[in-house]
Amino acid sequence: MDLLGGQVVRGVGGDRQAYRPIVSALCRGSSEPLEVARRLCAHAASELLYVADLDALQGGAVQLAVLQRLLRAMPSLHLWLDAGFADAAAAGAVLAQLEPGRVLPVFGSESLRSIDALAACFDAAATPALLSLDRRQGRAMDPAGCWQRPDLWPAQVIVMTLERVGAGTGPDLQTLAQVAAACPRARLIGAGGVAGDDDLRRAAAAGASAWLVASALHDLKLSPRDC
Template sequence: MGTPFAVIPVIDLRHGRVVRARKGERHSYAPIETPLAKGSEPGAVASALIRAAGARTLYVADLDAIVDGTPPDLAAVEAVARACPGVALWLDAGFARGPDVEAFLAAGLGRPVLGSESQEDAALVRAWRDRAILSLDSRGAERLGPAEIHERPDLWPDDVIVMTLARVGAGLGPDLSALAAVRARAPGARLYAAGGVRGPEDLAALRQAGAAGALVASAIHDGRIGARA
């Protein structure tokens, strides 16, 4: 029996609050307004998303770390962990140095996500492929980060996110062609689509395309995807 398809809720953190993502235009993200929770406190929004989606994994993007290069907001991540006991956390905090990955793993808060856009070369992916998740980031036709990371599937860990930033929060549907291209190069990897998921039909299309799961935010907040999606 195969591994169940995973709907993985997403929260984006900016200045200690959860913000609403759209098209990867991170500097314009505003604090989220959602019917699922009051306010934009990370723990409250995270636990509400987990309940709404019936999920076991949560993806956290620390935008201050990714965009501005600040240290990871571990206080916010710890608040999320307390609010979501038993939930596996995946954190993208712009990890670009081995000591930062090591410190996060030592904190025991979850698994680090290595975004290709944050890398100067493939060294970090190569060093931590046994414990990290790789995010292959793109914006439109532009592949973000070193070409070697995108072109060397032998460097990839077992879990790979196909992140299409221009589709995040835009309601354009997932990038099935990008997923297929990555699948053709790494048939044994577990692939997770990120960006553009609108509802159950898109989840079904991703399942059919061989994805192991999808990262979703807007469609859960808007009630288009729930625990029985």
């Protein structure tokens, strides 16, 4: 679920300036985050929701009021939160204002400030978290060089191909395979491109443990049993 200016927006191709409030067959007439979250979780029979805070990812403030409302209204909900965290301290400051134990930070390679920050995010004493390896149009979004340090990657890694987000062009299984070869111990979660049930089955066969999906759910292209 992508949040921008207090609304859920439809992500297409990673062009965040062009994102518009969600138009969804699943949530007809609403881009309100709580309504969309409830519909998504009910349709997918899930209590886990990935949230990208696009305000924060573009240098603004984290949408804490929206996140707090989701957690209060949905007591069993857990979040994976990507909010442009530059380091562990930035994530810790946000998590301290949310309900303990219900939010895992996602550290994106596009946002981490340094290799030292990467190492500190996932050392033995760190809060459990995920790494998102972000790329767009064949290029890593990675000012710190996270893609080159699989020895520092955590147990769960998101493989994010931004140009495929919302495009329905199929999962990026080539990049998934490259990441798997670099770090066989990691549990890989893909992101972008899924258009339907067959894509999810292909991704699972290729070794993905899970896949982040939004557009295919909103367009009712995934069977509930496959979500």
